[in-house]
Amino acid sequence: MSCKLLTNFIRCASHDRIEFEMALNEFTHLAQNEGTRVGASLGLAKCFVQQNQSSRARNILKLFAKAMWNFEEADYLESCWLLLAELHIQESRPDRASDLIKRTLSYNQSSAKSYELLATIAENREDYGE
Numbered sequence: 396m397s398c399k400l401l402t403n404f405i406r407c408a409s410h411d412r413i414e415f416e417m418a419l420n421e422f423t424h425l426a427q428n429e430g431t432r433v434g435a436s437l438g439l440a441k442c443f444v445q446q447n448q449s450s451r452a453r454n455i456l457k458l459f460a461k462a463m464w465n466f467e468e469a470d471y472l473e474s475c476w477l478l479l480a481e482l483h484i485q486e487s488r489p490d491r492a493s494d495l496i497k498r499t500l501s502y503n504q505s506s507a508k509s510y511e512l513l514a515t516i517a518e519n520r521e522d523y524g525e
Contacts, residue, residue, distance in 0.1 A: 399425065400434045407442050418442060433459060434471040440478060453482050460495065464502050473499050477508050489516045 399421065406418035419442045425435035436455050443452035456479040464472055476495045483492035493516055499509045 397434070400438060403435075403438055404441070407438060407445065415442070415445075433462070433468045433475065437471050437475050437478070440475070444478070444482075449482055449485070453479065456482070469502065473503055473506065477506070477512065480512055484512065484515055484519070487519075489519065492516060 403418040403421045403425075406414040407422075409415065418438065422435045422438040422442060426432055426439055428435070436459065440452040440455045443449070443455070456475050459472060459475045460479060462472060462475075476499045480492040480495040480499075483489070483495070492512065496509045496512050496516075499506055503509070
């Protein structure tokens with residue numbers, strides 16, 4: 396299953412419309428399967444972000460905002476939380492974003508993307524900690 400997910404992540408990143416549509420359809424199908432639900436939903440959300448449909452992506456990612464962390468899906472859950480945090484930052488909701496980022500850091504203190512997003516929030520607030 397992870398091979399299917401990775402293949403579709405590559406298809407989603409390609410700029411070929413046919414490949415993109417294939418990835419979107421496959422992610423939709425895989426999101427209904429319990430075993431690949433988190434990874435496929437992340438892929439679906441990334442496809443929607445790429446199509447400038449951030450509200451649809453946000454709705455998908457909200458389903459996993461309160462999900463319990465588990466080792467098997469850790470990478471996908473953390474990516475979901477960080478993508479949702481990124482969308483919140485774009486919508487000027489830094490408080491919601493920082494909660495998700497802190498949650499990610501509580502499980503993965505080496506997440507460079509988390510620190511990057513925290514820096515973006517601080518920069519937007521002009522809080523340079525001098």
